[in-house]
Amino acid sequence: MAGSSEKAPDSGRGVVLLDNWPGYDLDLFTYPQHYYGDLECVFIPHGIIVDRIERLAKDIMKDIGCHDILVLCVLKGGYKFCADLVEHLKNISRNSDRFVSMKVDFIRLKSYKNDRSMGELQIIGDEDLSTLTGKNVLIVEDVVGTGRTMKALLSSIEKYKPNMVKIASLLVKRTARSDSFRPDYAGFEIPDVFVVGYALDYNEYFRDLNHICVINEHGKEKYRI
Numbered sequence: 538m539a540g541s542s543e544k545a546p547d548s549g550r551g552v553v554l555l556d557n558w559p560g561y562d563l564d565l566f567t568y569p570q571h572y573y574g575d576l577e578c579v580f581i582p583h584g585i586i587v588d589r590i591e592r593l594a595k596d597i598m599k600d601i602g603c604h605d606i607l608v609l610c611v612l613k614g615g616y617k618f619c620a621d622l623v624e625h626l627k628n629i630s631r632n633s634d635r636f637v638s639m640k641v642d643f644i645r646l647k648s649y650k651n652d653r654s655m656g657e658l659q660i661i662g663d664e665d666l667s668t669l670t671g672k673n674v675l676i677v678e679d680v681v682g683t684g685r686t687m688k689a690l691l692s693s694i695e696k697y698k699p700n701m702v703k704i705a706s707l708l709v710k711r712t713a714r715s716d717s718f719r720p721d722y723a724g725f726e727i728p729d730v731f732v733v734g735y736a737l738d739y740n741e742y743f744r745d746l747n748h749i750c751v752i753n754e755h756g757k758e759k760y761r762i
């Protein structure tokens with residue numbers, strides 16, 4: 538992976554995977570048998586994901602660790618990232634002089650069918666966003682693609698007047714469909730490919746895959762709705 542990083546590190550973009558990043562041969566890793574034949578490659582192995590999150594947690598604590606934090610996990614795709622990030626944030630907080638109190642809340646958003654954004658964001662459930670009023674909110678999201686989901690969420694949240702809002706996204710796509718929305722913290726910047734695993738899904742499949750992988754055409758056909 539080191540060979541695929543761009544020249545000067547730009548921590549705002551996270552680990553940059555170039556358009557020609559081929560990923561790793563699937564046979565070098567283990568993954569559930571029920572997905573044999575459905576994947577192109579291992580794009581980001583699980584170990585690297587977790588190591589990168591450890592560093593994100595350090596950066597987040599450095600910036601906002603002086604405040605009490607309300608972590609807002611965006612379901613469903615964000616649950617793995619959120620769980621691992623909170624674990625690292627807790628470890629850092631526990632081992633530092635200043636203990637930061639952290640609460641975790643959840644919101645469920647849905648906009649994708651197959652590998653396409655349907656344009657309209659659904660907030661599923663009856664979330665009471667008034668709990669965000671006056672809070673220092675850290676939104677935790679799995680992927681920013683077009684950026685529509687995050688923009689819509691931010692505009693829904695604004696009226697509840699949180700004290701501060703920061704966004705951490707594990708992945709950010711370089712895509713022509715993007716309205717150039719950038720999170721405050723990014724794990725990896727990736728090309729415009731549809732990835733699954735580590736809780737990212739294709740029509741609810743592949744959330745039970747540890748690595749982030751690229752789905753192939755066979756997989757898309759098999760699970761298309």
Ligand SMILES: O=P(O)(O)OC[C@H]1O[C@H](OP(=O)(O)OP(=O)(O)O)[C@H](O)[C@@H]1O
Pocket residue numbers: 611612613614615646647648649654678679680681682683684685686687737738
């Ligand atoms: O930047 P965008 O193009 O808007 O895409 C990003 C969103 O798409 C996915 O959600 P999805 O609708 O698949 O719901 P899920 O989290 O339940 O899988 C993902 O979890 C993000 O929330």
Ligand code: HPA
Pocket residue numbers: 614649680681682683730731732733737738739
């Ligand atoms: O690549 C992706 N995978 C899963 N969900 C997504 N939502 C936007 N992009 C993606």
